[in-house]
Amino acid sequence: xxxxxxxxxxxxxxxxxxxxxxxxxxxxxxxxxxxxxxxxxxxxxxxxxxxxxxxxxxxxxxxxxxxxxxxxxxxxxxxxxxxxxxxxxxxxxxxxxxxxxxxxxxxxxxxxxxxxxxxxxxxxxxxxxxxxxxxxxxxxxxxxxxxxxxxxxxxxxxxxxxxxxxxxxxxxxxxxxxxxxxxxxxxxxxxxxxxxxxxxxxxxxxxxxxxxxxxxxxxxxxxxxxxxxxxxxxxxxxxxxxxxxxxxxxxxxxxxxxxxxxxxxxxxxxxxxxxxxxxxxxxxxxxxxxxxxxxxxxxxxxxxxxxxxxxxxxxxxxxxxxxxxxxxxxxxxxxxxxxxxxxxxxxxxxxxxxxxxxxxxxxx
Numbered sequence: 001x002x003x004x005x006x007x008x009x010x011x012x013x014x015x016x017x018x019x020x021x022x023x024x025x026x027x028x029x030x031x032x033x034x035x036x037x038x039x040x041x042x043x044x045x046x047x048x049x050x051x052x053x054x055x056x057x058x059x060x061x062x063x064x065x066x067x068x069x070x071x072x073x074x075x076x077x078x079x080x081x082x083x084x085x086x087x088x089x090x091x092x093x094x095x096x097x098x099x100x101x102x103x104x105x106x107x108x109x110x111x112x113x114x115x116x117x118x119x120x121x122x123x124x125x126x127x128x129x130x131x132x133x134x135x136x137x138x139x140x141x142x143x144x145x146x147x148x149x150x151x152x153x154x155x156x157x158x159x160x161x162x163x164x165x166x167x168x169x170x171x172x173x174x175x176x177x178x179x180x181x182x183x184x185x186x187x188x189x190x191x192x193x194x195x196x197x198x199x200x201x202x203x204x205x206x207x208x209x210x211x212x213x214x215x216x217x218x219x220x221x222x223x224x225x226x227x228x229x230x231x232x233x234x235x236x237x238x239x240x241x242x243x244x245x246x247x248x249x250x251x252x253x254x255x256x257x258x259x260x261x262x263x264x265x266x267x268x269x270x271x272x273x274x275x276x277x278x279x280x281x282x283x284x285x286x287x288x289x290x291x292x293x294x295x296x297x298x299x300x301x302x303x304x305x306x307x308x309x310x311x312x313x314x315x316x317x318x319x320x321x322x323x324x325x326x327x328x329x330x331x332x333x334x335x336x337x338x339x340x341x342x343x344x345x346x347x348x349x350x351x352x353x354x355x356x357x358x359x360x361x362x363x364x
Contacts, residue, residue: 001120002026003161006106007060007068009053011176011183012125012164014060018179019163020123021064027123029061029068032110034077035194056183063180073109080104082194086207089231092258093329096299097192098148099345103283107156114159121159129165129338133157137338140168147299150333150343151283201232201240213263215243218256218272230258233265236273236325243267254325274322280315280332280344293334293341295319297326308334308341315344 003025005017020027031054054070061068081100088095111122127138128146133154138144152160164172176184195203208231215225225243227233232240237255247253247269254273257266278295287310295306295317305320317332326346333343 002028002118003121003123004110004114004117004119005029005066005123006110006125007031007057008125008189009050009056009060009183009186010125010189011173011181011186012127012169013057014064014125014181014183015172015176015179016123016125016161016163017060017066018064018175018181020161021066023163025123027064027066028119029057029064029066030110031057031068031070032077032105033070033072034074034105056186060181060183063182071110071113073105076109077101077105077194080109085192086204088329089204090208090260092230092260094234094327095329096148096331097194098299099151099331101193102149103151107152107160111156111159121161123161123163125164126162127164127169128162130157130160130162135340136165137335137340138165143169145299146335146338146340147296147331147333150296150340151331151345153284154286201229204231205229211263213265215241215265215267217247217253218266218268220248224253224267227263227265230260230263230265233258235327241267270324273324273326275324275326275349276319276322277349278317278319278326278332278346279348280317280346282310282313282315282342283331283344284342285310285315285334285344287341291334291341293336295323295332295334297323297330297332297346303335306334314347315342 003020005020005027007013007017007029017027017029058068081097081104084100085095085097114122126145126149127140127143128149129136129138135146135149135157137146173184208229211229213227213230214223215227217224224245233255235255238252251269253267254270255265256268256272290307290309293306293308294303296303304323306317308315308317328346328348330346331343332346334341
């Protein structure tokens with residue numbers, strides 16, 4: 001097959017490309033230039049998309065003896081990932097940009113262009129297993145990335161290759177060293193790739209400007225603090241609340257709700273974060289009736305027993321045990337063992353009563 005290897009400049013994508021070559025495919029490497037000003041990202045930054053990353057990808061392609069190109073997708077990335085990320089936070093949601101990047105960039109823009117150019121598939125260094133359109137967890141639970149791929153459609157997965165799903169990260173690094181790839185010991189990138197210093201609150205404030213408002217205690221109704229912008233908070237956050245007075249019971253308080261309209265951040269006790277019922281949009285769910293499964297709502301979160309059922313364009317999910325700190329905008333991915341069944345993005349919480357059609361207002 002003719003395959004396009006997406007090479008980020010990291011060790012995983014380099015070894016994935018190498019394995020595609022070993023498998024006998026005609027491999028072409030491509031580095032995605034997603035930043036409008038990659039020169040502003042210093043070496044050692046938390047994210048990717050630096051000039052150094054592009055150079056590392058090219059050097060790996062040279063070692064493998066494959067053609068290499070750079071595709072400038074900065075404008076598409078800005079529109080489909082960064083602007084949506086800002087809009088989501090501004091609306092009080094907590095998005096996962098890696099999920100969106102996979103949906104809109106790697107397995108939409110890149111895959112569409114690859115197919116148009118005559119390639120049969122796109123190879124990436126994601127840690128997940130794939131058989132046809134069936135996605136499964138990686139054998140390395142600490143590096144499993146099936147969650148950030150869990151909302152991809154079957155037709156996208158049919159043209160994807162994930163060579164690393166049967167290998168631990170330690171083994172990947174050792175293989176890179178054996179192959180003479182200079183990225184063997186390169187540190188992993190961290191979310192969020194386009195916020196190089198990791199200070200999401202400051203980055204959003206620079207984009208949106210200050211939007212001050214009150215911090216209110218859900219138990220007493222009292223105004224207990226001030227903030228410069230509700231967008232700097234996420235559901236479940238404990239640190240950095242800058243509260244002016246302790247809770248009546250002396251226990252820590254957490255962010256329970258974010259209201260962009262009134263610029264109000266509501267805080268309260270940890271147990272108020274417990275959620276048992278979720279309503280999500282349907283990204284992928286080819287199943288009829290209620291399905292017993294396991295639900296995961298964070299990239300490195302634990303999957304909990306659940307029952308899911310699609311009604312119209314919404315996916316109603318009842319959790320077998322409470323999950324703490326879930327926020328609208330997060331992806332929810334549903335599993336049967338290690339197999340991904342589908343998923344979507346959390347819209348709201350509900351108390352469903354007798355069934356999904358009885359879903360109540362947010363507030364679970």
